[in-house]
Amino acid sequence: MDETIATVLYGCKLGKELEANLPSWANQPAVLLSKTEQILTVFNNVKERLMSHHQQQQQQQVVQEWLSSSAATSHQALELFHVAENMLDHRGPAFAVHGMPPENDQMGLQQQVVDASHDSSRGAASSSSQRQRRRMGDTDRRIVRLAAPRMGNLELPPEDGYTWRKYGQKEILGSRFPRAYYRCTHQKLYLCPAKKQVQRLDDDPYVFEVTYRSQHTCYMSATAPTVPPPSVEDITHQATTTPPPAPLLLPPPTSASLSGHWLSMDIKPQGEAGTSTITPFYIERCLYRNFGHGTGGSLASICNVVTAASGGGSAGPSGCRYGREVDHYQPVVDMADAMFNSGSSSNTSMDVIFSSIDDKWDTAEKKE
DNA sequence: TGCATTTGACCCCC
DNA sequence: GGGGGTCAAATGCA
Numbered sequence: 001m002d003e004t005i006a007t008v009l010y011g012c013k014l015g016k017e018l019e020a021n022l023p024s025w026a027n028q029p030a031v032l033l034s035k036t037e038q039i040l041t042v043f044n045n046v047k048e049r050l051m052s053h054h055q056q057q058q059q060q061q062v063v064q065e066w067l068s069s070s071a072a073t074s075h076q077a078l079e080l081f082h083v084a085e086n087m088l089d090h091r092g093p094a095f096a097v098h099g100m101p102p103e104n105d106q107m108g109l110q111q112q113v114v115d116a117s118h119d120s121s122r123g124a125a126s127s128s129s130q131r132q133r134r135r136m137g138d139t140d141r142r143i144v145r146l147a148a149p150r151m152g153n154l155e156l157p158p159e160d161g162y163t164w165r166k167y168g169q170k171e172i173l174g175s176r177f178p179r180a181y182y183r184c185t186h187q188k189l190y191l192c193p194a195k196k197q198v199q200r201l202d203d204d205p206y207v208f209e210v211t212y213r214s215q216h217t218c219y220m221s222a223t224a225p226t227v228p229p230p231s232v233e234d235i236t237h238q239a240t241t242t243p244p245p246a247p248l249l250l251p252p253p254t255s256a257s258l259s260g261h262w263l264s265m266d267i268k269p270q271g272e273a274g275t276s277t278i279t280p281f282y283i284e285r286c287l288y289r290n291f292g293h294g295t296g297g298s299l300a301s302i303c304n305v306v307t308a309a310s311g312g313g314s315a316g317p318s319g320c321r322y323g324r325e326v327d328h329y330q331p332v333v334d335m336a337d338a339m340f341n342s343g344s345s346s347n348t349s350m351d352v353i354f355s356s357i358d359d360k361w362d363t364a365e366k367k368e
Numbered sequence: 369t370g371c372a373t374t375t376g377a378c379c380c381c382c
Numbered sequence: 383g384g385g386g387g388t389c390a391a392a393t394g395c396a
Contacts, residue, residue, distance in 0.1 A: 167388070
């Protein structure tokens with residue numbers, strides 16, 4: 001077990017090293033690729049060890065304890081690992097269920113699609129004795145659970161790629177948290193009937209239960225603000241009686257959602273509490289936006305992006321649309337900025353991630 | 369000025 | 383009648 005922890009610490013140290021040398025490596029995609037893959041290999045090693053070992057449960061418990069002992073910083077280190085993992089295998093939409101088993105999904109990224117007709121595990125509002133109403137349109141109703149960012153503004157629901165306009169909020173009987181009502185921003189322009197309700201679970205405030213009602217039709221217009229959902233949705237549709245919401249599998253973000261999310265949701269200014277916070281949710285969205293869609297994204301591409309960024313001259317988020325505009329890379333550039341160069345302060349997010357781990361590594365290193 | 373959010377009031381279903 | 387869902391005026395913001 002010590003060996004496993006030592007490996008984790010080694011991976012963290014590699015991350016720290018990557019951070020420290022990022023300015024000089026920015027123009028060397030090959031080096032970046034090599035280093036990042038090295039980090040990935042280390043963490044994958046740990047992952048496999050933990051998963052394959054006969055005493056997996058015990059090990060995970062120990063790791064859990066160890067992680068909790070170093071508070072949120074270690075947690076963030078694992079988040080970074082997730083990010084790196086997705087950078088390399090770009091396994092698909094950030095909204096899809098992660099490849100990691102649920103017990104390993106400590107990032108709060110796990111989501112569930114709950115069949116509305118068999119939803120017996122909802123919050124207090126529905127778990128109470130009151131019966132479920134079945135109003136008009138309830139047949140086209142999908143419930144999705146999305147993890148809230150563990151950092152930043154917990155009041156904000158996770159983005160799903162569409163732009164929504166909030167039209168109501170209500171206290172729900174028996175629920176600690178109000179339910180927010182959203183409809184598609186393009187409801188009037190494109191007569192899009194899509195709506196969603198967002199409510200945080202009583203028993204887990206870090207989880208949003210999002211109820212989607214009606215499908216988006218706004219992308220059908222020639223001047224559509226969004227691109228059509230992918231065929232994968234159709235596949236899922238055929239496989240389930242209650243189709244998952246289009247944004248679940250392939251969020252076609254609009255410019256508003258892109259820039260808005262970046263600016264308001266997950267990234268906190270350096271000044272706030274002296275740290276910047278990046279939720280895995282946002283980062284994955286960034287990566288998915290830029291490398292998902294089966295466009296053959298790779299870490300090498302990311303490196304190129306970083307290189308391009310270092311060349312300067314790029315403006316802020318361009319508000320690109322999925323597959324429609326050229327400037328796909330800027331969010332990742334921004335992400336890299338936020339991750340590695342967030343301000344002139346030495347207290348970068350990477351510092352936040354690795355600072356306390358560093359201490360542990362140093363301790364472990366001295367043992368050797 | 370236009371768009372988004374807030375919030376009290378109203379409507380409708382159970 | 384109660385509670386969830388929606389409307390629309392007021393307000394805020396860029």
